[in-house]
Amino acid sequence: MPARALPYRPHNHDLCVDQALAQARESCRRNEARLTPVRERVLELIWQSHKPLGAYDVLAQLSADGHKAAPPTVYRALDFLQQHGLVHRIASLNAFTGCDHPGQHHCGTFLICRSCGNVLELAAPNITAAINQAATAETFQVEQITLEIAGLCPRCESDSTDQPTPS
């Protein structure tokens, strides 16, 4: 039985966010990318909710800050964060989630719980290999992979199995 991955376990989430931000600042410094206040705040908001956040959710939070913001502000910040591999967009949810391992822009594999909304990003070399093999067989040159797996996370799975239906 493997240890459960982060979002499925209780953990010090503030620390979790701090670490992610520190890592992001470091990554941007190395790449000479400018992690401006708006961008950093957007990244922080996304990390604070361990669940994917829609652009308009981010916008609402910014407004709650007292920040006068409009959609383009958010989308531009999100574009930047995506370009620098700091967040991923989940196409099937129209939402964004933080990336554990920033650095170069990359495509992740996501386990999305339809019950609690938590998302876990996997690095799955086997899957990537299988995809590349299949694409190669069709002489297709892969540039970007969108792989989003919806279902039930361990916690929600056991909840729904154990309890028949709490009326």
Place this chain on the structure above:
Amino acid sequence: MPARALPYRPHNHDLCVDQALAQARESCRRNEARLTPVRERVLELIWQSHKPLGAYDVLAQLSADGHKAAPPTVYRALDFLQQHGLVHRIASLNAFTGCDHPGQHHCGTFLICRSCGNVLELAAPNITAAINQAATAETFQVEQITLEIAGLCPRCESDSTDQPTPS
């Protein structure tokens, strides 16, 4: 070198559409599902364009038919077709494409050319196996897989490689 798959080869597309429609009618008859005129027409429109069609593209075509249609008409037809496995929604494109092998609702793997827009649906057991294995390792119960691979199809790949840049 495998033979190139259907959308990448020249073929009699009218026949292609006819066959798809016949197959759809047959599938609906077996499942006692009602392939009404609107639904069939929407399916036909989607097949006629071998590229994914947005809901509002479909709407425009229906209007061109003289059919008084509004968004809900199209979205309802698309829902029906999806439920019965006759079309797939491509999340990364917000668009719909016909399914080769109707029957039960299923999730496909798609090769999407960013240049010509063609889409090829794969049945890739190896990929599915790798995904299930990775999910199982996280005790995650898979319900739906969204796998969309963007890149260059064989034709567009060779075009862009051969010609430096036609000014």
Place this chain on the structure above:
DNA sequence: ATAAAATTTGCAACATTATAACAGTTGCCA
């Protein structure tokens, strides 16, 4: 230091994609 250039942000309007709510219609069966 100062001016020019590049980047980032604010802002208004707009475009695209999707859904809600309710009324009318059609086909089927008691």
Place this chain on the structure above:
DNA sequence: TGGCAACTGTTATAATGTTGCAAATTTTAT
């Protein structure tokens, strides 16, 4: 014939994402 269920039409609205331009900020060059 009347009632029921499924389907469709219609209007309005919600949710998501983009364009274009001007102001502000930061960087670079003089």
